[in-house]
Amino acid sequence: MKRASDGNTPVASKTSRTQSRENISLNQETVRVFCRIRPLKEDSTSCCVKLLSETTLSLTADTKSQRKDCNYVFKQIFSSFANQREVFDNVALPLLEDLVNGKSGLLFTYGVTGSGKTFTLTGDQSNPGIMPRCIDTLFNTIGDYQARKFLIKSDKMNGFEVQSEQEASEERSREIKSLKRYKTVKKNNNPFCYENDRIKLQGVTETNRFAVFITYIEIYNNIVYDLLDESTGEVLQSKAIRKDFHNNMYVNGVVEVEVKSAAETFELFCLGQKRKHMAHTTLNAESSRSHSVFNIRLVQLQQIVQNNQGQQMIPDQNLLKVGQLSLVDLAGTERSKRTQNIGMRLKETGNINNSLMSLRACLEILRENQLTGSNKLVPYRDSRLTFLFKNYFEGEGQVRMVVCVNPSVEDYEENLQVLRFAEITQEVKVPRSEARYTPYKTPKSTKPKPQIQTRSTIKAKKSASFGPEIPSIKFNYDNVKQHENELNNLIKILKARKQKRETCEKNVTKMEENFRRRLVTVNQVFVFDKSETQNIRATFKKQKNMNLNLEHKITDLETINNELLSKNKDLKEVVQALQNTIEKKNLKINQNLLACEVRKEKLALQNARLLKEHEEKLRKQHAQHEAELEFKNVKLKKVKDLVDDSYVPVITSIPTAQHYHDYEPHQTPNTYRRNVHRTLPHRRSRSAGEAWLEHNTVKPVALGTVFQPAMKKRKSVTKLDKLKDVTNSKQNKYCLIAQEVQNGGKIETNLYKGDILPTCGGGAQVIFNEVEQLKQVSPVENDK
Numbered sequence: 046m047k048r049a050s051d052g053n054t055p056v057a058s059k060t061s062r063t064q065s066r067e068n069i070s071l072n073q074e075t076v077r078v079f080c081r082i083r084p085l086k087e088d089s090t091s092c093c094v095k096l097l098s099e100t101t102l103s104l105t106a107d108t109k110s111q112r113k114d115c116n117y118v119f120k121q122i123f124s125s126f127a128n129q130r131e132v133f134d135n136v137a138l139p140l141l142e143d144l145v146n147g148k149s150g151l152l153f154t155y156g157v158t159g160s161g162k163t164f165t166l167t168g169d170q171s172n173p174g175i176m177p178r179c180i181d182t183l184f185n186t187i188g189d190y191q192a193r194k195f196l197i198k199s200d201k202m203n204g205f206e207v208q209s210e211q212e213a214s215e216e217r218s219r220e221i222k223s224l225k226r227y228k229t230v231k232k233n234n235n236p237f238c239y240e241n242d243r244i245k246l247q248g249v250t251e252t253n254r255f256a257v258f259i260t261y262i263e264i265y266n267n268i269v270y271d272l273l274d275e276s277t278g279e280v281l282q283s284k285a286i287r288k289d290f291h292n293n294m295y296v297n298g299v300v301e302v303e304v305k306s307a308a309e310t311f312e313l314f315c316l317g318q319k320r321k322h323m324a325h326t327t328l329n330a331e332s333s334r335s336h337s338v339f340n341i342r343l344v345q346l347q348q349i350v351q352n353n354q355g356q357q358m359i360p361d362q363n364l365l366k367v368g369q370l371s372l373v374d375l376a377g378t379e380r381s382k383r384t385q386n387i388g389m390r391l392k393e394t395g396n397i398n399n400s401l402m403s404l405r406a407c408l409e410i411l412r413e414n415q416l417t418g419s420n421k422l423v424p425y426r427d428s429r430l431t432f433l434f435k436n437y438f439e440g441e442g443q444v445r446m447v448v449c450v451n452p453s454v455e456d457y458e459e460n461l462q463v464l465r466f467a468e469i470t471q472e473v474k475v476p477r478s479e480a481r482y483t484p485y486k487t488p489k490s491t492k493p494k495p496q497i498q499t500r501s502t503i504k505a506k507k508s509a510s511f512g513p514e515i516p517s518i519k520f521n522y523d524n525v526k527q528h529e530n531e532l533n534n535l536i537k538i539l540k541a542r543k544q545k546r547e548t549c550e551k552n553v554t555k556m557e558e559n560f561r562r563r564l565v566t567v568n569q570v571f572v573f574d575k576s577e578t579q580n581i582r583a584t585f586k587k588q589k590n591m592n593l594n595l596e597h598k599i600t601d602l603e604t605i606n607n608e609l610l611s612k613n614k615d616l617k618e619v620v621q622a623l624q625n626t627i628e629k630k631n632l633k634i635n636q637n638l639l640a641c642e643v644r645k646e647k648l649a650l651q652n653a654r655l656l657k658e659h660e661e662k663l664r665k666q667h668a669q670h671e672a673e674l675e676f677k678n679v680k681l682k683k684v685k686d687l688v689d690d691s692y693v694p695v696i697t698s699i700p701t702a703q704h705y706h707d708y709e710p711h712q713t714p715n716t717y718r719r720n721v722h723r724t725l726p727h728r729r730s731r732s733a734g735e736a737w738l739e740h741n742t743v744k745p746v747a748l749g750t751v752f753q754p755a756m757k758k759r760k761s762v763t764k765l766d767k768l769k770d771v772t773n774s775k776q777n778k779y780c781l782i783a784q785e786v787q788n789g790g791k792i793e794t795n796l797y798k799g800d801i802l803p804t805c806g807g808g809a810q811v812i813f814n815e816v817e818q819l820k821q822v823s824p825v826e827n828d829k
C-alpha cells in the first residue's frame with residue numbers, strides 16, 4: 046500500500062487542482078482599466094503626471110514633499126492629446142460588439158471632480174463622447190433589421206414579451222392618438238447632432254429583428270431616481286432595486302423606452318439631463334454629485350420569417366437574445382477637507398464617498414477571495430451602486446473602467462487614491478460572460494387560428510365533399526338491363542363516396558384527438574394561469590394591505606410632521622425674538638465699543654499731555670535740584686574749609702584701618718576685648734549735652750558685662766522708619782549697633798557712631814566718625 050507521503054496522491058490532487066484553476070482562469074477575465082489624462086487647466090502651473098509609455102505613467106510628487114514617485118501600469122493610457130474617437134474605438138467598441146452578440150457590459154468612469162469623466166462618457170457637441178458614439182454605431186448596425194415598434198415589449202420585470210403584429214399596431218396607433226410621445230427637444234438644443242462616423246459592426250444575424258430600449262437613472266444620496274419617468278412631474282420618485290426571475294438586479298418600475306433612431310435616443314437623453322437639472326434645483330444638488338447610469342438594452346427576436354402574405358412569423362422557440370450595456374458616470378471623488386464642504390454638501394460628499402468606498406470594498410474583497418481562495422461575503426448591499434451592478438461582478442458581462450486624471454499638482458493626493466484603487470481593480474477577475482437568452486410568452490394572435498372542424502360544420506358543408514354527386518335514376522323495373530350501366534356507375538360513385546366518408550371520419554377522429562390534446566394543453570395553461578392569477582391576487586392583496594399600513598403610517602407621520610411644523614414655527618419665532626435681542630445687544634455693544642474707543646483716544650491724548658507736562662516738571666525739578674546741589678556743594682565747600690580750619694572730623698564712611706588704635710581692657714570672667722576705632726584727630730569730648738539715638742538692627746545678645754557704651758542719654762529704636770527720630774533737634778548723636786556671632790562662641794558687637802547734623806532742606810544727615818568694636822571671646826575656646 047502506498048503512503049500519502051510517497052507523493053502520488055498529493056501530486057494527483059495538485060494536478061487536478063491546477064487544472065481546475067486553469068479552467069477557472071480560462072473562464073475568467075480581468076477588469077480592464079484604462080486611464081485618460083486630461084489637458085492641464087489654464088490656472089494650474091505644474092503637472093504631477095508623467096507618461097512613461099502607452100501603458101505606464103508616473104505620479105510625481107511635489108519636490109518639497111518627502112514622497113517618492115509611483116509608477117502605474119494600465120491596459121492603455123490616453124494622453125491629453127487623445128481624441129474622443131480614439132477612446133471610443135479602444136474602450137467602448139468591443140463592448141458594443143458584445144452587445145450585438147447578446148452579451149452584457151459595464152463601463153464606468155472614475156476620478157477626481159473635474160478630471161473629465163463626463164467629458165469622456167458624454168462629451169459635448171463638438172466632441173461627442175462614448176455614449177453618443179455607441180448609440181450612433183448601434184443604429185448604423187441594426188438600422189435595416191429593426192423590429193416594428195411595440196412588437197417586443199418590456200414586461201416591467203426586467204424581461205420582455207413579444208406581442209402579435211395586431212397588438213403592436215394597436216399600441217402604435219394608441220401612441221399616436223394619445224400623443225404619448227416625449228416632447229421633442231429643439232434640434233439646436235440637442236448636443237449630439239453631429240456628423241456621425243457611419244461605423245457599422247459586422248456579424249449581425251440578418252434574419253433577427255432588433256429592438257433598442259433605454260433607461261436613464263441616477264443615484265443621488267444613495268437613492269435611485271428615474272430620469273425618464275415623467276409621471277411624477279418635476280419631483281423625482283425614488284425607485285427600489287429588485288431581483289428578477291433570473292436573479293438579475295433591476296430598477297423596479299423604471300421607464301424603459303423603445304427607441305428607433307439615434308436622434309430619438311439623444312432627445313430622450315437630453316430630456317433626462319433636463320429633468321436631472323430641474324430635480325437638482327429642487328433637491329439643491331449638483332449633477333456631478335450623483336452617479337448617473339445610462340442603460341442600453343438590445344433585444345433580438347430570432348429568425349423571423351415571412352409567410353406568403355408577407356407577414357412576420359415568429360419561430361416556435363420562445364427565446365429572446367438580450368444584451369445590455371451600462372454606461373456609468375460616477376460622481377467625482379473629493380476630500381471634504383479640501384473642498385471645505387458643510388451641511389448638505391458635506392452629506393452629499395459623505396454619501397458619494399460611502400458609495401465609492403463600498404465599490405472599492407467590494408472589489409477588494411473580490412480580489413482577496415480570488416487570490417486567497419477565501420469565501421468572504423462581498424458587501425454589495427452596502428450601497429445602491431454596488432447592489433445594482435452586483436451581476437456584472439458575478440459574470441453578467443465584461444467590466445471596463447476609465448480612470449480620469451487631472452494632472453494638476455493640486456490633485457496629487459486625490460490622484461494617488463484614485464490610481465491605487467484602479468490598480469486594485471484591474472486585478473479583479475470576473476467570469477467570462479455568455480450571450481443571454483430569455484424566454485417570452487407566445488403572442489396570442491400571431492399564428493392564424495386553426496379552424497375547429499366539428500361534425501356539424503362538416504355536415505354544414507356540402508355533401509359534395511364526399512365525392513361526386515349521386516345521379517338520379519328513373520328506374521324502369523320492366524327493363525332492368527337497360528339500367529345496368531347506370532347502376533354500375535352508381536355503385537362506383539357510392540363506393541368512392543363511402544371511401545371519402547371513411548377518410549373524412551378518420552380525419553375527424555384525428556382532429557378530435559388533436560383538439561382534445563390541445564384542449565388539455567389549454568386547460569393546463571389555464572390551470573397554470575389560474576394559479577398564477579391567484580398568486581398575483583395574493584401578492585396584490587398583500588401589497589394592498591401594505592399600502593393600507595403605509596397610508597396609516599403616512600397619516601401618522603403627517604400628523605407628527607404637522608406637530609413638528611407648528612413646533613418649528615414656534616421655535617422659529619423664539620429664534621427670531623432671540624435674534625432681535627442679540628441684534629439689539631450687539632448694537633449696544635458696538636455703541637459701547639465706539640464710546641470706549643473715543644474715551645481711549647481722549648485718555649491717550651490726556652496721557653500724552655500729562656506726560657509732556659510731567660516731563661517738563663521733572664526737567665524743571667531736575668534743574669532746580671541741580672542748582673540746589675550746586676548751592677549746597679558751594680555751602681559744603683565753605684563748611685569744609687571752615688572745618689578744615691577748625692578741626693572738623695572727616696565726613697566719610699568707615700575710616701580705614703591705619704586710623705584705628707586698639708587697647709586691651711580689663712579681664713572679665715569672660716575674656717573681653719574692646720576695640721575703639723576713632724577717626725583722628727578727635728576733637729570732641731563726651732560732654733553731658735550728648736543725646737543718642739541708638740539704632741539696634743537686631744536685638745543684641747545680653748553679654749552680662751560691665752563694659753557698656755557710654756551713652757547716658759539715649760533713645761533706642763529698632764527701625765528707623767520715622768523721619769522725626771532723626772530730625773529731632775534734641776538728639777545730636779547717632780549709634781548703629783550691629784552684632785554677630787562668630788565661630789568658637791565669639792561675639793562681636795560693632796557700634797558705628799556719628800553726629801546728626803541738620804540739613805538746610807529740613808532733614809538731617811549723619812556723619813560717622815567712630816567705630817567701637819566689642820569682642821567677647823569664650824575662655825574655653827582660648828584654652829584650646
Ligand SMILES: Nc1ncnc2c1ncn2[C@@H]1O[C@H](COP(=O)(O)OP(=O)(O)OP(=O)(O)O)[C@@H](O)[C@H]1O
Pocket residue numbers: 082083084125156157158159160161162163164165332333334375376377378449
Ligand atoms: N480630455 C479633455 N479634453 C478637453 N477638455 C476636457 C477633457 N477632460 C475634461 N475636459 C474639460 O474639463 C471640464 C471638466 O470636465 P468634466 O465635467 O468632464 O469633469 P468630471 O470629472 O465629470 O467632473 P465632476 O466629477 O464634477 O462631474 C469640462 O469643461 C471639460 O470640457
